[in-house]
Amino acid sequence: MFQTTWEGLGWSMFTLELQDQVRPAFLGAAVAVGAVILLLFVLKKHGWKVCAIAVYLGALCLSGFLAVDICMRGFTDLAVLLELFVSFLVVGGVEKDRLQGIQGLEQARQLRNGYSGSVRDAQSSNPNDLGRILGEIEQRGLQKEVDHAVDALLTMNIVTKELQVVIARLGGGRLGNASVWSTALFSSSCCFFVFQCVQVYRYRIYDEEPPASHWALFGVAIFEAVAWPLVFLLLPVERKAFGQRGLPLLLILFPGLIGLWPGFSFDATAHFGIIPVILVIAILGPARASRIPILGPALVRVMFGRMPCKR
Numbered sequence: 001m002f003q004t005t006w007e008g009l010g011w012s013m014f015t016l017e018l019q020d021q022v023r024p025a026f027l028g029a030a031v032a033v034g035a036v037i038l039l040l041f042v043l044k045k046h047g048w049k050v051c052a053i054a055v056y057l058g059a060l061c062l063s064g065f066l067a068v069d070i071c072m073r074g075f076t077d078l079a080v081l082l083e084l085f086v087s088f089l090v091v092g093g094v095e096k097d098r099l100q101g102i103q104g105l106e107q108a109r110q111l112r113n114g115y116s117g118s119v120r121d122a123q124s125s126n127p128n129d130l131g132r133i134l135g136e137i138e139q140r141g142l143q144k145e146v147d148h149a150v151d152a153l154l155t156m157n158i159v160t161k162e163l164q165v166v167i168a169r170l171g172g173g174r175l176g177n178a179s180v181w182s183t184a185l186f187s188s189s190c191c192f193f194v195f196q197c198v199q200v201y202r203y204r205i206y207d208e209e210p211p212a213s214h215w216a217l218f219g220v221a222i223f224e225a226v227a228w229p230l231v232f233l234l235l236p237v238e239r240k241a242f243g244q245r246g247l248p249l250l251l252i253l254f255p256g257l258i259g260l261w262p263g264f265s266f267d268a269t270a271h272f273g274i275i276p277v278i279l280v281i282a283i284l285g286p287a288r289a290s291r292i293p294i295l296g297p298a299l300v301r302v303m304f305g306r307m308p309c310k311r
Helices: 002-042 049-073 078-112 127-140 143-156 161-169 183-206 212-234 237-244 247-257 264-289 295-303
Strands: none
Touching: 002 049, 002 078, 049 078, 078 183, 161 237, 161 264, 183 212, 183 247, 183 264, 212 237, 212 264, 237 264, 247 264, 264 295
16 A cells, blocks of 8 residues: 555656656757747758758657647647647648748749849840840830849749839839748747637636626637638738738737736737737738838838838
């Protein structure tokens, strides 16, 4: 009897140690590796072997965290199932972003190959076709427009009518890549909006007699959680890239996520301020945003990773 009790006590201490040390260690390692991956993505080092290793190492650390959670809570626990689902989306999205980044860099390299900055110096396997095309461009006086379009293609990896309007409205200048959007970032943002919706219900509705303002907050949170993925997925690719650049505004809410900004003011700021701004940015797109008086052009340049003033 004494031995059984002692063994049970030892197992309880072991599980507490897992919960208090091993679990946070796995999570901390996953976050640290994620920061390294983010840095490599920003530096456009998607093709480095260390980037692939970091993705796999991050997935391994996250798997360790989830394995401990499953042992502690069981596989049928709702929180564990949610963690598994979110982890699957994020890890799969990060790997997709890495492969997409490699493809984008290769396409950009091929576009820049042999280009000297002017369509006059273009090369072709068929000299007759090249002469005819260049002659038509010069005859119509479109050389500058074509040069601007090619320059935009080299920096943005895509040229659409909307982006051409934006470039013309901004008076030229190079903008950032508008051809890709992050699957991992989109998945994470959707999960965050749903999480916020659940948190509002749990702390503002469930255990109290909520006033009208709390019900309004909950309604707005539900609307945002549903509207964001629907709006985003219906956007053309250049608007997806532009709209997603508004998501870093969520970092303003970070103090509230770690307990430094409690209370109704945090939820109100999130759902009546930050998240609606993100939705509006995505809906407007770069062309409409550039029409905003005074601030519009600077906003578009910043959203595409450039200085607010023309360069």
